[in-house]
Amino acid sequence: MLTNLREDTVSPTRSEISLHVNGKTHTLSADNRTTLLDALREQLGLTGTKKGCDHGQCGACTVLVDGRRAVSCLQLAVAAEGTAITTIEGIADGDQLHPVQEAFLELDGYQCGYCTPGQICSAVAVIQEHAEGWPSAATDDVRPGAETALDAEEIRERMSGNLCRCGAYTAIVRAVAQAAGNPVTAETKVMA
Amino acid sequence: MKEFSYSRATGVREAVSLLASDSGARFLAGGTNLVDLMKAGVETPDQLIDVRGLPLGRIELRGDGALVIGATVTNSDLAAHPEVRLRYPALAQAVLAGASGQLRNMATVGGNLLQRTRCGYFADIASPCNKREPGSGCSAITGENHNHAILGWSEHCVATHPSDMVVPLAAFDAVISYETVDGPGEMPLAEFYPEVGDTPQQETTLPAGALITSVTLPAAPVAARSRYRKVRERASYAFATGSIAAALGVDNGVVREARIAFGAVASRPWRAHAAERALIGAPATAEAFGAAADAELAAAKPLAHNGYKVPLLHNLVVAVLTELAEEAAR
Numbered sequence: 001m002l003t004n005l006r007e008d009t010v011s012p013t014r015s016e017i018s019l020h021v022n023g024k025t026h027t028l029s030a031d032n033r034t035t036l037l038d039a040l041r042e043q044l045g046l047t048g049t050k051k052g053c054d055h056g057q058c059g060a061c062t063v064l065v066d067g068r069r070a071v072s073c074l075q076l077a078v079a080a081e082g083t084a085i086t087t088i089e090g091i092a093d094g095d096q097l098h099p100v101q102e103a104f105l106e107l108d109g110y111q112c113g114y115c116t117p118g119q120i121c122s123a124v125a126v127i128q129e130h131a132e133g134w135p136s137a138a139t140d141d142v143r144p145g146a147e148t149a150l151d152a153e154e155i156r157e158r159m160s161g162n163l164c165r166c167g168a169y170t171a172i173v174r175a176v177a178q179a180a181g182n183p184v185t186a187e188t189k190v191m192a
Numbered sequence: 193m194k195e196f197s198y199s200r201a202t203g204v205r206e207a208v209s210l211l212a213s214d215s216g217a218r219f220l221a222g223g224t225n226l227v228d229l230m231k232a233g234v235e236t237p238d239q240l241i242d243v244r245g246l247p248l249g250r251i252e253l254r255g256d257g258a259l260v261i262g263a264t265v266t267n268s269d270l271a272a273h274p275e276v277r278l279r280y281p282a283l284a285q286a287v288l289a290g291a292s293g294q295l296r297n298m299a300t301v302g303g304n305l306l307q308r309t310r311c312g313y314f315a316d317i318a319s320p321c322n323k324r325e326p327g328s329g330c331s332a333i334t335g336e337n338h339n340h341a342i343l344g345w346s347e348h349c350v351a352t353h354p355s356d357m358v359v360p361l362a363a364f365d366a367v368i369s370y371e372t373v374d375g376p377g378e379m380p381l382a383e384f385y386p387e388v389g390d391t392p393q394q395e396t397t398l399p400a401g402a403l404i405t406s407v408t409l410p411a412a413p414v415a416a417r418s419r420y421r422k423v424r425e426r427a428s429y430a431f432a433t434g435s436i437a438a439a440l441g442v443d444n445g446v447v448r449e450a451r452i453a454f455g456a457v458a459s460r461p462w463r464a465h466a467a468e469r470a471l472i473g474a475p476a477t478a479e480a481f482g483a484a485a486d487a488e489l490a491a492a493k494p495l496a497h498n499g500y501k502v503p504l505l506h507n508l509v510v511a512v513l514t515e516l517a518e519e520a521a522r
Contacts, residue, residue: 160428161292
């Protein structure tokens with residue numbers, strides 16, 4: 001007699017998860033160990049979000065969770081239920097690319113492109129965080145009211161969670177600055 | 193990763209009761225450290241109790257001037273908060289010096305206090321480690337230890353506490369509040385992290401099954417002029433090789449009040465009491481700052497690869513206190 005090998009969906013180590021991604025709600029059954037990154041890529045087919053280190057150290061898997069950037073490799077899918085997730089597939093407005101995407105294209109903010117979805121999601125959030133007055137480790141005076149421009153030094157610090165192994169950093173900084181409406185020139189000093 | 197069940201706590205009492213009913217259960221907040229260690233097989237909970245939804249996400253200025261920071265406040269929200277930036281700038285700077293923007297959006301204050309060491313041997317389940325497996329030995333004490341402790345270590349463990357946030361919390365006399373099945377409790381941060389001794393696996397003195405609910409910073413006018421400086425092996429996004437949080441009160445060129453704590457030099461944030469004592473009543477000069485640093489670092493016992501940390505901390509003390517004194521003179 002054939003045994004029913006179907007996975008037990010009422011197992012305490014699996015969950016029925018409802019994920020709200022790029023404006024659509026998806027329902028899936030997943031092992032509780034499934035990260036948001038793996039759920040996006042393997043179960044929802046949203047492969048724009050990339051797996052780099054899988055340990056929160058490279059930023060390739062960056063998505064927006066309730067508008068805030070986060071690494072999806074350390075976020076359990078089951079714990080992401082109830083949040084609004086935006087991946088690189090949801091950054092553009094239909095056929096109209098996001099200004100950050102336009103700037104990366106125009107200024108060659110990449111070489112191989114593997115880190116680019118994470119870089120773009122992160123940059124979208126960086127511009128928002130700066131607009132909200134959030135300081136960074138590059139901000140000389142963190143006291144309220146002493147906010148500084150989103151210059152090259154601030155962009156490097158705020159984007160430091162996104163590694164690019166091709167080393168396209170110079171163009172990435174320019175692209176983020178252009179998208180933020182604060183273009184930096186080729187003469188901008190490199191980090192000491 | 194070991195399989196686990198998952199539930200969301202809707203109240204603080206419910207969360208601690210759930211934990212008390214399962215010795216293999218752990219609280220999950222941001223998950224930036226716990227999930228990573230679960231992937232490595234270092235942490236093997238059989239149940240995760242998600243506490244992110246608990247009503248512990250606020251920062252409130254109390255009538256007596258103390259700042260109460262909820263345990264599920266994210267690092268990002270802590271560093272961006274106007275009262276933190278105004279009253280304890282070193283705390284905002286410390287939080288901003290840690291991790292990346294993505295991780296700071298996820299990580300919480302409670303989790304930050306409970307971060308595990310970044311000692312490579314602790315994270316490698318193939319290596320002996322007394323913290324991970326009591327009695328198995330310490331690989332770092334005779335191994336690669338350039339990132340390890342110079343103060344307060346024991347022959348059982350030389351790991352450091354990785355948090356930047358706890359360094360200013362130590363300098364500013366933070367108090368940790370928690371809840372257990374028997375009710376609420378609190379303790380000063382100075383008692384929260386015990387000495388390593390022969391129990392490096394005992395990383396805090398929190399009662400078993402306790403949930404951290406908030407961190408309170410007593411009013412400290414001196415902290416309004418404070419700084420955090422971190423030295424690391426790359427310009428950003430790395431753990432400290434040495435760090436300092438300091439505040440200085442100066443009257444007519446004489447030090448009236450000093451708060452100093454070191455990071456990345458011990459198993460806990462290292463409050464530099466000897467340096468503080470040496471400074472009170474001393475002239476606010478580089479010479480006096482250097483002498484105060486030496487008073488603290490006299491107890492340092494560097495390992496084979498981390499002798500550099502002694503002059504590093506000495507120079508951090510002199511540099512940061514000099515800046516604070518110059519700021520006070522303006």
